Amino acid sequence: MSVGLAQGDNLLFDSNVDVDLAGSRNVEAYVSAAFTHSGKMISDVGCVFVDIGPGGLGATRTTAAFANALGFAKTIPVIGIHAFELIGFHVAQSTQKAVVCIRPAARPNYYMALYDQGALSDFSFVDVDAVQSFVRRHQHTASFAGKFSFVEAVGAKEGAWPVPVANSASMTSFLAVALNKYNSGACTTRVYPISENLVVNEL
Amino acid sequence: MGDLVLGIETSCDDTSVALVDTQGNVAAIETVSQYEIHSEFGGVYPELASRAHLEAILPVIEKVMTKAGVTPVDLRAIGVTRGPGLMGSLLVGLSTAQALGMAWNIPTYGVNHLRGHIRSVDLEEKRLAYPALVLLVSGGHTLLAYLKNQYSYELLGITRDDSVGECYDKVARTLGLGMPGGPAIDRMAAAGTANIKFPRPMIKSGYEFSFSGLKSSVARYVETHAEFDVKDVAAAFVDACLDVLSTKVLRGINELKPATLAVVGGVAASPQVRACMQNITKQSGVTLCLPPQKWATDNAAMIAMATWDYIEQGITADLEPKPNLKLGDA
Numbered sequence: 001m002s003v004g005l006a007q008g009d010n011l012l013f014d015s016n017v018d019v020d021l022a023g024s025r026n027v028e029a030y031v032s033a034a035f036t037h038s039g040k041m042i043s044d045v046g047c048v049f050v051d052i053g054p055g056g057l058g059a060t061r062t063t064a065a066f067a068n069a070l071g072f073a074k075t076i077p078v079i080g081i082h083a084f085e086l087i088g089f090h091v092a093q094s095t096q097k098a099v100v101c102i103r104p105a106a107r108p109n110y111y112m113a114l115y116d117q118g119a120l121s122d123f124s125f126v127d128v129d130a131v132q133s134f135v136r137r138h139q140h141t142a143s144f145a146g147k148f149s150f151v152e153a154v155g156a157k158e159g160a161w162p163v164p165v166a167n168s169a170s171m172t173s174f175l176a177v178a179l180n181k182y183n184s185g186a187c188t189t190r191v192y193p194i195s196e197n198l199v200v201n202e203l
Numbered sequence: 204m205g206d207l208v209l210g211i212e213t214s215c216d217d218t219s220v221a222l223v224d225t226q227g228n229v230a231a232i233e234t235v236s237q238y239e240i241h242s243e244f245g246g247v248y249p250e251l252a253s254r255a256h257l258e259a260i261l262p263v264i265e266k267v268m269t270k271a272g273v274t275p276v277d278l279r280a281i282g283v284t285r286g287p288g289l290m291g292s293l294l295v296g297l298s299t300a301q302a303l304g305m306a307w308n309i310p311t312y313g314v315n316h317l318r319g320h321i322r323s324v325d326l327e328e329k330r331l332a333y334p335a336l337v338l339l340v341s342g343g344h345t346l347l348a349y350l351k352n353q354y355s356y357e358l359l360g361i362t363r364d365d366s367v368g369e370c371y372d373k374v375a376r377t378l379g380l381g382m383p384g385g386p387a388i389d390r391m392a393a394a395g396t397a398n399i400k401f402p403r404p405m406i407k408s409g410y411e412f413s414f415s416g417l418k419s420s421v422a423r424y425v426e427t428h429a430e431f432d433v434k435d436v437a438a439a440f441v442d443a444c445l446d447v448l449s450t451k452v453l454r455g456i457n458e459l460k461p462a463t464l465a466v467v468g469g470v471a472a473s474p475q476v477r478a479c480m481q482n483i484t485k486q487s488g489v490t491l492c493l494p495p496q497k498w499a500t501d502n503a504a505m506i507a508m509a510t511w512d513y514i515e516q517g518i519t520a521d522l523e524p525k526p527n528l529k530l531g532d533a
């Protein structure tokens with residue numbers, strides 16, 4: 001878990017570098033640390049952004065519940081950010097390409113999507129074969145972020161698989177994506193984590 | 204400082220929020236049941252439960268506060284269930300409560316759900332005279348506790364396996380009676396004759412319970428008797444359950460000489476359980492306390508009520524979720 005506090009595009013606090021909460025899952029501890037370190041107060045907060053996954057359901061639920069309640073209590077917007085939008089933005093900055101994002105879901109399935117110039121497409125909850133053909137389809141035009149191990153036999157027959165880029169985004173990337181959303185007029189009061197049931201329903 | 208506690212209960216499949224004062228008066232309560240979401244799975248499905256809590260919790264809080272005409276300044280504290288319960292469900296309640304406490308600048312307490320059940324007896328009306336014996340029987344729990352006074356809890360025994368309510372539900376399924384199992388079994392049992400002798404697990408000594416053996420014997424009986432009578436099997440099953448419960452309760456009455464016996468939890472709604480407990484207490488001169496059913500099942504008013512104990516006793520506000528919290532833990 002990580003928490004940041006920013007004023008405009010100035011990142012005032014980043015729990016990844018400013019505090020060591022040693023793997024704590026207590027959101028309140030992170031948020032309190034953000035205020036203590038930055039000298040700001042809860043009443044200074046005008047908007048909350050949250051990573052809504054796909055990711056660990058426990059963590060995304062905890063942070064979504066916390067963010068929604070903060071927004072409710074202070075009457076401020078709470079805006080969700082898709083994890084693949086973050087990763088895509090982060091990876092595209094260094095590779096200057098579209099990004100295929102993949103994350104393991106409940107076995108044996110995966111979440112995947114294509115991030116291209118600020119937009120996500122083909123977000124889905126799929127099996128191994130679908131992931132492989134998706135990667136093959138985009139392998140010459142896109143970079144590839146996420147956790148996925150390819151079946152060697154298939155790889156040998158069809159040529160090497162692309163090398164994945166580490167799949168975590170920095171707080172700076174998070175802030176950039178959040179500001180883009182904010183400036184494009186996004187304004188919601190509740191966020192909900194992306195979960196398999198919903199993806200399946202959407203398909 | 205306000206004089207109401209905002210209670211939040213999300214340990215299982217109901218999202219419940221209530222406002223309760225130090226006397227146990229309930230200013231407002233709202234409970235959203237997830238029954239329909241889970242009925243197609245034949246049980247509580249944890250992922251869906253936690254998602255449903257997330258969707259329901261803030262609207263329910265808003266509704267309760269509006270209904271009571273209460274703003275954050277009227278709140279003394281927030282009390283939220285931290286266990287026992289389903290991890291994903293507990294986390295939603297705890298995180299929400301923590302954020303509200305932080306934003307409104309009021310203390311937030313993580314509360315033991317079992318203490319809530321026990322304190323539920325005094326909601327709206329002081330009913331419990333001490334020392335007291337409390338039998339908690341529901342789908343989630345089966346326990347017997349001795350209370351020397353309001354603040355002193357002694358766990359006498361819990362179930363080693365299934366809860367009574369779980370056992371009722373499983374037997375109902377075995378008998379093809381559908382959900383919710385408890386009322387269906389009770390109706391059948393009332394029309395049957397208890398002419399089959401099912402085992403009474405752990406009845407001979409102590410205060411611990413065990414119901415999985417009883418459940419299996421019912422299943423075995425049904426498998427081996429093609430022509431069984433559902434009413435008689437239900438009656439014999441209820442008879443065995445009541446025999447175990449009443450024997451343990453009577454043991455407690457004889458050994459500990461309580462002034463009151465309180466029966467709480469969803470299973471306390473069973474007419475057979477009520478009649479049986481009335482019978483025991485009449486014979487032994489103990490006052491029987493059967494609080495209204497709305498307080499006997501999971502609800503946030505009981506959590507708010509228990510929160511007052513934490514405040515008055517200066518118990519630390521531990522907000523870490525504990526799916527296996529025991530009665531003796533804060």
Ligand SMILES: [Zn+2]
Nearest residue numbers: 316341343501
């Ligand atoms: Zn309960």
